[in-house]
Amino acid sequence: MPLRGLIFDFDGLIVDTETAILEAWQQVHAEDGRQADPRILHAIVGHVDMAADLWTAYPASECRDDLAARFLKLTRRRCEAAPVLPGVVELLDAARAAGLRLAVASNSSHRHVDAHLAARGLLERFATVVCREDVPRGKPAPDLYLAALARLDLRADEAVAFEDSLPGHEAAAAAGLRVVVVPNPSTVGDVFTRAAWRVASMGEVSLARLEQLALP
16 A cells, blocks of 8 residues: 555654653752662653652652652753754655655653644644543553544554654554654663664655555
């Protein structure tokens, strides 16, 4: 089937908010003279509603709410400053010129995703944005991608998905999509068994190669 649409994750793929979050978390630890273990955050990258104690380096007597408030403030500042990742705008431009339908499928909230896309002048590039509150289950369940396909009025074999995390690429594959994986610094060491194509940067992606992936 001809390629008719592209569906993108957001965090860590369009804007590397995941590295911003990691660095903010590490900064809180460093300010307090403590050592953060990156494996703690890595375990929840790409997941939603996963319970985890992010402050195991602190004694139980330390107020978690205060730590979380400091973390949130630093995270917002770093995320707002994070640039659009290389190759993203160029691919969106090429896709628009080719008449492809575009969507975002994210485990994050509309408040987060829509605001960051709008701030970078990208929100209007997408026909639809599907977020965690729009579906019963987040990634790694396929619900977000199935909803995006339905809104675009496309079948899975007419589109390609872009992901940077293990649960995200599992969700896209479970929805029947071919998945291009573009790891960020937090996920570059992961093994993506369901990827149709893995690249170091979106700058390596061309529509011609994507059209080949869409072939049966």
